[in-house]
Amino acid sequence: MASLNKVFLMGNLTRDPEVRHTPKGTAVGDLAMAINMSYKAQDxxxxxxxxxxxxxxxxxxxxxxxxxxxxxxxVFVEGRLQLDQWEGPEGEKKSRMRVRADRVQFLSRGGGAGGGA
Incomplete structure (x- = not known):
């Protein structure tokens, strides 16, 4: 059976990007996004x-x-869902779902397209 893991998000960063490096020197960045949604309730x-x-x-x-x-x-983010799993300090299993970005596009403050990374 075919499957698809693709995510498109558009929102705003809730903090400055944080970057660290793997032991081999590869940069790994963490972004935190807020995606706002407005809707009309039944009332x-x-x-x-x-x-x-x-x-x-x-x-x-x-x-x-x-x-x-x-x-x-x-920002506009295109990527896929990724499940991270690890053990905590007491040996407890932990996990979290996040998006692994394939593409991050910077948007202008007015919401239009800007540069990309």
């Missing part, structure tokens, strides 16, 4: 929800995000 009132998503970016793209993005910056 006719306007409602807003926010979805917070963690994004990981690799290589030169991570460094470009660090150099040009900051908290509040609007």
């Amino acid at each position: 006719g009132t306007e409602k807003e929800e926010v979805c917070y998503v963690d994004v990981v970016v690799w290589g030169r793209q991570a460094e470009t995000c660090r150099d040009y993005l900051s908290k509040g910056a609007p």
Whole structure:
């Protein structure tokens, strides 16, 4: 059976990008995004929800995000869901779902397209 793992997100960064390096020197960047959604409830009132998503970016793209993005910056992310699993300090199993970015596009503050990483 065929499967598909593809994610498209557009939102704003909730903090400055953080970059670290693997032992072999590869840059790994962490982005935190907020995606706002407005809708009309059954009673006719306007409602807003926010979805917070963690994004990981690799290589030169991570460094470009660090150099040009900051908290509040609007971005478009294309990637895939990734499940990270590890053991905590007490040996407990931990996991989290996040997006592994294939492409991060910088958007202008007005919401239009800007540069890309």
